Amino acid sequence: MTGSPSSDAARATTPAEPITxxxxxxxxxxxxxxxxxxxxxxxxxxxxxxxxxxxxxxxxxxxxxxxxxxxxxxxxxxxxxxxxxxxxxxxxxxxxxxxxxxxxxxxxxxxxxxxxxxxxxxxxxxxxxxxxxxxxxxxxxxxxxxxxxxxxxxxxxxxxxxxxxxxxxxxxxxxxxxxxxxxxxxxxxxxxxxxxxxxxxxxxxxxxxxxxxxxxxxxxxxxxxxxxxxxxxxxxxxxxxxVTRMPPRSLMVPPGFPDFLTRQRFLPLGPCRLEGRAWSGCAPVDRVEVSTDGGHTWNAADLEAQIGQHAWCGWSHAWHPRGPGVYELCCRASDAAGNQQPVQSRWNTGGYANNEVQRVTVVVGEPTAGPPAG
CATH class of the missing domain: 3.90.420.10 (Oxidoreductase, molybdopterin-binding domain)
Structure with missing residues (x-):
């Protein structure tokens, strides 16, 4: 029988093509x-x-x-x-x-x-x-x-x-x-x-x-x-x-509150506790790092114990924004086998295992757009 493209993505969209x-x-x-x-x-x-x-x-x-x-x-x-x-x-x-x-x-x-x-x-x-x-x-x-x-x-x-x-x-x-x-x-x-x-x-x-x-x-x-x-x-x-085991990944709870359409986040100026979860199907997660400047610099987060041998662990990081502005927050995980979450994942035809770092845009101070803060 004939049918639609398989789940292994018989074709890819063009860069400008809208969702089908x-x-x-x-x-x-x-x-x-x-x-x-x-x-x-x-x-x-x-x-x-x-x-x-x-x-x-x-x-x-x-x-x-x-x-x-x-x-x-x-x-x-x-x-x-x-x-x-x-x-x-x-x-x-x-x-x-x-x-x-x-x-x-x-x-x-x-x-x-x-x-x-x-x-x-x-x-x-x-x-x-x-x-x-x-x-x-x-x-x-x-x-x-x-x-x-x-x-x-x-x-x-x-x-x-x-x-x-x-x-x-x-x-x-x-x-x-x-x-x-x-x-x-x-x-x-x-x-x-x-x-x-x-x-x-x-x-x-x-x-x-x-x-x-x-x-x-x-x-x-x-x-x-x-x-x-x-x-x-x-x-x-x-x-x-x-495709078999999950490579390491960390995800962050988006801080503050969102814009309805864009999901951009807004935060008042002041100390903020960033938190999330990290996991790997290859080995236990042994490090999570957080960046508040779009990945230019990284700081180690505090890790919690896994809730089970095969489950994610929690992490947190105390962030003190230096002033009002637009910040790009990122997080990445590494595991005990030496695998690290990449800044950019390698493309493949099926779109599998894209574990590149999460990026969350946050406006600190007044909820208006502006240039990214350093």
Whole structure:
């Protein structure tokens, strides 16, 4: 079948091209987290970012089952009650969409036009994937574990169920769970009811919602969402490199109050506590820096403890504006593996992992425009 461009951005817009009707339609269907919600250690469910590739499926929990099949010695079929009766873990996890920041790239890849708000941290309750796989007894030669959601649609001319895979080593590692609760309550329909995959540290596309089947393969999975979408490419014809873990990012709670249309911020002259959250899927965040002069100079922020091994940490910085004027505030994070958030991210065809530093324009003093302060 034929269809619209795939999620890997079959084309990019020209630098001057306005947002398209297709992008606007996606933007209205999906939503980011308001940046002021960074104040919450755990994001309230209704404020957590949300991306739905196709339609939210209608699922009857009384008849729903999870199938575990493929290259296994013991296929399984489990009801929701049986899954809930299994050993459970509860873990806070920061989740970010791989396309977060896409709309700030030029040329702009044509897909969901995220700015920087496609993130959230929730406490997920579920059963470890590894224990379930052990029970299914993978056969020798099993290499990939495919997670199939009940959401069905078309992308890049391909009709498909939403499917993503992990290597059997990644699926059995400590961390991945089959979650049935978010922040202590059953998953709502938009977050994958009745069951979804949670893989800490990986971008959001890995965390398959509305899970219906887990299949072990004796060969690498070559499905659309694995091999065509979610790959770093400089040219659409390249095979690309898989998108996996989240690089470090820091976001700031915009200080003061906003202009309705431009979202420019206004602050009275005086001391101001800047604050935000930082995370990385590669290693713990070990440094956050803040600039109040558009990135010319940087100062270390104070870090709070992470709320969990796989969750963001809070940070704060005392700022004393030297006088009235227009300031450009920035923040950036580094992690223990040596990764640092860049001032400018490298472009790719899908608009993935654009973690360049956040910039917030603030008018200190009277709410009138003026030249940037030094």
């Amino acid at each position: 009707a297709e992008e606007l339609q996606l933007a209205l269907r999906n939503h980011g987290m308001p940046l002021e919600a960074l104040r919450y250690p755990l994001t309230p469910v209704g404020l957590h970012y949300l991306l739905t590739h196709y339609d939210i499926p209608a699922v009857d929990p009384a008849t729903w089952t999870l199938e575990v099949d493929g290259h296994v010695g013991r296929p399984l079929r489990l009801s929701l009650d049986q899954i809930r009766a299994r050993p459970a873990v509860r873990t806070p996890v920061t989740m970010e969409c791989a396309g977060n920041g896409r709309a700030r790239l030029s040329p702009r890849p044509l897909s969901q036009p995220w700015l920087i708000e496609a993130v959230g941290t929730a406490e997920w309750t579920g059963t470890p994937v590894g224990l379930l796989l052990d029970e299914a007894a993978p056969l020798d030669g099993a290499v990939d574990v495919v997670f199939t959601g009940l959401d069905h649609g078309a992308e890049g001319g391909v009709e498909q169920d939403y499917r993503r895979s992990l290597s059997i080593a990644d699926a059995r590692a400590e961390g991945p769970i089959l979650a049935y609760e978010i922040n202590g309550q059953p998953l709502p329909p938009q977050h994958g009811f009745p069951l979804r995959l949670i893989v800490p540290g990986w971008f959001g596309m890995t965390n398959v919602k509305w899970l219906g089947r887990i299949t072990l393969l004796a060969e690498p999975f070559d499905g659309f969402q694995q091999m065509r979408a979610y790959r770093y490419r400089q040219d659409p014809d390249e095979p690309g490199v898989p």
